[in-house]
Structures are given as structure tokens and as C-alpha cells.
Amino acid sequence: MSIRHSLLALLQGEPRYGYQLRGEFEDRTGATWPLNIGQVYTTLDRLERDGMVQKDGDDGEGHVIYSITEAGRAEVMGWFAKPVAQANPPRNELAIKLALALTIDGVDVAGVIQAQRKASMRSLQDYTRSRREAARSDDAAWLLVLDSLIFATEAELRWLDHCEGWMATHAKGAKSGADSKGLTHTNTETSVETMGAATR
Amino acid sequence: MSNEILQLEGVSRTYGEGATAVAALRNVNLAVSAGEFVAVMGPSGSGKSSLLTLSGGLDKATGGEVYVEGTPLGGLSINELARLRRRAVGYVFQDFNLVPTLTAAENVALPRELDGIPARKARRQAKDALRLVGIPELADRFMDQMSGGQQQRVAIARAIVGERRLILADEPTGALDSTTGDGILEVLRGRAEAGAAVVLVTHEARHAGWADRVVFLKDGRIVDEAAAQHDPSVLLTGSAH
Numbered sequence: 001m002s003i004r005h006s007l008l009a010l011l012q013g014e015p016r017y018g019y020q021l022r023g024e025f026e027d028r029t030g031a032t033w034p035l036n037i038g039q040v041y042t043t044l045d046r047l048e049r050d051g052m053v054q055k056d057g058d059d060g061e062g063h064v065i066y067s068i069t070e071a072g073r074a075e076v077m078g079w080f081a082k083p084v085a086q087a088n089p090p091r092n093e094l095a096i097k098l099a100l101a102l103t104i105d106g107v108d109v110a111g112v113i114q115a116q117r118k119a120s121m122r123s124l125q126d127y128t129r130s131r132r133e134a135a136r137s138d139d140a141a142w143l144l145v146l147d148s149l150i151f152a153t154e155a156e157l158r159w160l161d162h163c164e165g166w167m168a169t170h171a172k173g174a175k176s177g178a179d180s181k182g183l184t185h186t187n188t189e190t191s192v193e194t195m196g197a198a199t200r
Numbered sequence: 201m202s203n204e205i206l207q208l209e210g211v212s213r214t215y216g217e218g219a220t221a222v223a224a225l226r227n228v229n230l231a232v233s234a235g236e237f238v239a240v241m242g243p244s245g246s247g248k249s250s251l252l253t254l255s256g257g258l259d260k261a262t263g264g265e266v267y268v269e270g271t272p273l274g275g276l277s278i279n280e281l282a283r284l285r286r287r288a289v290g291y292v293f294q295d296f297n298l299v300p301t302l303t304a305a306e307n308v309a310l311p312r313e314l315d316g317i318p319a320r321k322a323r324r325q326a327k328d329a330l331r332l333v334g335i336p337e338l339a340d341r342f343m344d345q346m347s348g349g350q351q352q353r354v355a356i357a358r359a360i361v362g363e364r365r366l367i368l369a370d371e372p373t374g375a376l377d378s379t380t381g382d383g384i385l386e387v388l389r390g391r392a393e394a395g396a397a398v399v400l401v402t403h404e405a406r407h408a409g410w411a412d413r414v415v416f417l418k419d420g421r422i423v424d425e426a427a428a429q430h431d432p433s434v435l436l437t438g439s440a441h
Contacts, residue, residue: 117416118426124409125428132389150406157405161243 003035003043008052008068008076015056017063018044028141032149047072094156098163109167117160124153205269205366205397206232206255212263213250213420224250226420227264232399234365237392239400239408242417248401249370251417255399256289256368257281268366286315290359292369292388296351298343298358304330305339308358317362329357332394333387349380356387360396367391367398373407385410 010016010024018040025035044066047053052072056065068076094116101107131146213225225247232238240248253259254266257273266273268288273281291297298307305326312322330336333353343351352372359367369388373381389410392398400411408414416424 114416114424118424121405121408121414121426122429124405125411125414125426128406128409129428132386150409154404154406154409165243 002079003039004047005076005079007040007043008047008072008079011053011066011068012073012076015065015067017059017065019063021066029145032145102167110164113160113164117157120153120156120160124150124157127153203233204231204267205234206230206399207267208251208255208264209267210264211251211254211261211266213247213254213259214262223420225254225261228420228422230415230422232366232397234395234397235392236413237389237398237400237411239402239411239414240417241402241405241408241414244403246417247420248417250420252368252370252399252401255366256291257285258291283315286311287362288364288366290356290361290364290367292352292355292359292367292372294371294374296343296348296355296375298351298354300343303340303342304335304346304354304357307343307354308361311358312362315362325361326357329361330354332360332391333357347380348376349383352376352380352384353387356384356391360391365396367396369398369400371402372400373402373404378406381407 006025007021010021010028016024018037021044022035022037022040044053048055048066050071051069052075053066053068056067058064098109098112101109101112127146127150131143131150134143134146208228208230211225211228211230212223214221214223216222228247228251230238230251240251242248250259254261255268257266257268257276261274268284271284273284276284299310302310305323308326308329309319309322312325313319317325327336327339330339330353333356335350335353335357338346338350338354341350343354346354352375355372356367356369359369367388372388373384376384385407388398388400392412400407402408412428414426415422416426
């Protein structure tokens with residue numbers, strides 16, 4: 001997340017001081033990414049150094065007001081126009097964990113998947129509940145942030161299903177003897193599926 | 201105990217006999233209370249649909265017992281079972297299963313009329329149910345005059361008419377686009393909040409996210425369960441990772 005560009009975008013609306021910027025940011029993103037005030041002031045200092053913002057005196061209560069400069073406006077418009085680069089995939093601890101679990105003997109991979117599935121499902125339940133509340137209060141910005149969290153969590157759960165399916169297929173492809181990871185149930189599963197379809 | 205609308209005690213369902221027997225459900229224990237929304241997830245063939253048909257008395261357990269509002273289904277005659285289903289259980293299917301030559305209100309009133317309720321009273325109850333699912337104005341429409349989402353609302357109205365308190369939904373959003381599907385889940389959620397016990401079978405995690413409790417089935421067994429935490433602080437800590 002770019003704090004720098006987020007602060008510039010907020011200053012584009014009107015001049016503000018640090019605490020206001022933090023409050024505004026958290027309101028608009030539903031407090032999903034809490035900012036600490038130190039980060040806000042450090043970022044404002046750097047933006048001032050780079051000519052993107054300037055100090056506009058204080059508000060009479062000792063708060064230093066910042067406003068955006070022309071260079072700052074150009075920077076923030078450039079940020080909006082540019083797609084978020086995925087050149088380096090974000091480090092995904094879960095993917096790394098599963099990749100390692102698959103290759104190391106004695107790890108209960110199915111157990112790792114199920115533990116994650118349960119945790120992710122709980123998050124999804126909580127996001128969905130929050131989304132219903134946000135929909136009632138017509139909070140558009142928060143709603144979109146929640147949608148993003150919901151879709152990302154859904155993708156994670158689908159990927160977990162995919163991993164489990166992949167493991168089952170590979171166990172099937174292996175020799176028919178008992179498998180050390182306890183995946184010999186897959187043949188039974190297929191038969192049950194057939195039966196289920198027949199009775200539907 | 202009194203608050204439990206649906207209860208499965210050690211329920212098993214085996215198809216076939218001897219060497220070719222296949223167990224669809226194995227010793228399943230599950231209780232769903234009034235006001236509770238439970239989603240059932242699991243891979244194809246894990247027993248999700250069997251769990252639902254047994255819960256609704258559409259099929260009989262080969263082991264254990266299913267209770268609906270405290271009544272054990274195992275000992276009921278076919279007629280008694282049919283009566284209990286009409287009185288207490290509402291089914292919602294993926295493909296709606298509505299009668300095309302009847303209006304929305306007539307479809308919803310049908311199970312009440314079959315139960316011997318006078319037509320006028322049944323029709324009034326049908327209109328109440330259509331109001332609860334948000335489409336009172338569509339009472340006189342035929343199915344070919346309605347969208348998929350509207351038809352599914354009619355099907356839910358039919359499932360809840362006459363204050364049936366157990367709603368069993370088998371992939372009810374399967375044929376709908378995602379926004380319309382969300383509308384259907386909102387209606388199911390609303391019915392749970394009004395006191396019904398709702399059991400939703402789905403393979404879509406996003407839909408299961410609407411439930412209070414998600415039950416994971418695998419090879420006919422309940423292997424895990426996820427309950428909503430109802431804790432707003434998880435949003436701040438990003439517990440998904």
C-alpha cells in the first residue's frame with residue numbers, strides 16, 4: 001500500500017493536518033490498514049522535501065496544515081492512472097507453507113489445508129457480516145474494501161480446495177497400495193459421488 | 201433441546217449391501233437451533249445432499265435418528281412423514297421446482313392447500329410469505345414472467361409458508377448470477393433472524409460466509425466446523441492470513 005500516494009490523494013480534496021489525514025484515511029478504508037501518526041508525519045516530511053506538498057501555516061490550534069502542490073497533483077493523477085504492478089508477487093506465506101508441507105515427510109498436508117480453511121472461513125463469515133452492516137449504512141468506500149477482502153478470502157478458499165483436489169488426483173495416479181498421507185479414500189469418494197448423482 | 205429444530209443423532213446412510221455397499225453418511229451428529237443459519241460444505245460426493253434429504257425426511261437413515269422439532273422421523277409412516285414435511289419443513293432447490301401453470305401466490309399456497317387449509321386462508325398465507333421475501337407485488341405473475349432471482353424468492357416463500365421453521369436449501373443460488381445470489385442469501389439470512397433454522401448446502405465459500413456456522417463434510421463425516429467470531433477486531437488484524 002502506498003501511504004505516500006494515499007496522503008496526496010486526500011490532500012487533493014483540501015488542505016489538512018496530520019491527525020486529520022490519518023482519520024480521513026481510516027474512515028475511507030474502514031480502518032483495515034491502521035496508520036500510525038508517526039508514519040503520517042514522516043511521509044509528509046518526505047513529500048515536502050520532494051516538493052509534492054507544502055506547509056500552509058497552522059490552524060490556530062497548533063496543527064500544521066499541509067496542502068498539495070502542482071507537482072503533487074501530477075504525481076497523484078499518475079498514481080491513479082497506473083495499474084498496480086504485480087511484477088513481484090506479494091510474499092504469500094500460505095503458498096510457501098503448503099509448498100514446503102508437500103515436500104517434507106511427516107507433515108499432515110490435509111490437516112494444514114483444513115486448519116487454514118477453517119480460519120479463512122471464519123474470516124469470510126466476519127467480513128460477510130460486516131458487509132451486511134455496511135450495506136445498511138450505505139458506506140460505499142468501506143463496502144468496496146470489504147468486497148475486496150471477501151473476494152480475496154474466497155479465492156484463498158478455492159485455492160485450498162484446488163490443492164486438496166490436486167493431492168487427491170496425485171494419490172489416485174500413484175500405485176494402488178496404501179498411501180502414507182492417508183489419501184486412499186479417493187476411490188470410495190468417487191463411488192459415493194456417482195451414487196449421489198443417481199439418487200438426486 | 202427445546203430450541204433445536206433439527207437434530208441428527210449418529211445418522212448413517214448406506215446405499216447398497218454387502219461388498220458393493222457405499223456409505224454416503226457415517227455417524228453424523230448435528231443440531232440446528234431456531235434462528236440459526238448453518239452452511240454445509242464439502243467436495244462432491246462428501247454427503248452434503250444426503251444430509252439434506254435425510255433432514256427433510258425425503259430419505260430414511262440406515263442408522264441413527266433424525267429429529268425435526270423433536271419428532272423422530274424413523275418411526276413415522278409415509279403419510280405421517282408427508283404431513284410433517286408439509287407442516288414443518290421447507291425445501292429450496294437449485295432449479296426452483298415451481299409449477300409453471302400456477303401464479304406465484306398459487307405456487308406458494310399449494311402445500312397449504314394440500315394440507316387441507318381452505319383456499320382463501322392458504323392464499324392469504326401465501327401473500328404473507330411473498331411479502332417476507334420481498335416480492336408482494338409479484339403474487340399474480342406466472343413463472344415465465346419472472347427472473348430467476350424472483351422465481352427463487354417464490355420458492356423460498358413456498359418453503360416458509362405457514363410458518364414452517366426448518367428451511368433446507370440445496371445450492372439455491374446455483375443458477376443465479378452473483379448479485380442476485382446475494383439477494384437470495386440475504387432472504388435466507390433474514391428468515392434465520394426471524395427464528396427459522398436454515399441449512400444451506402453449497403460449494404461456494406462466499407455463500408457459506410453468510411452462515412453462523414459452517415460444517416465441513418468429507419467422506420460422509422463431519423470433519424470440522426467454523427463458527428463466526430462476531431468480533432470486529434478481526435478486521436483490523438486481518439486474520440485471513
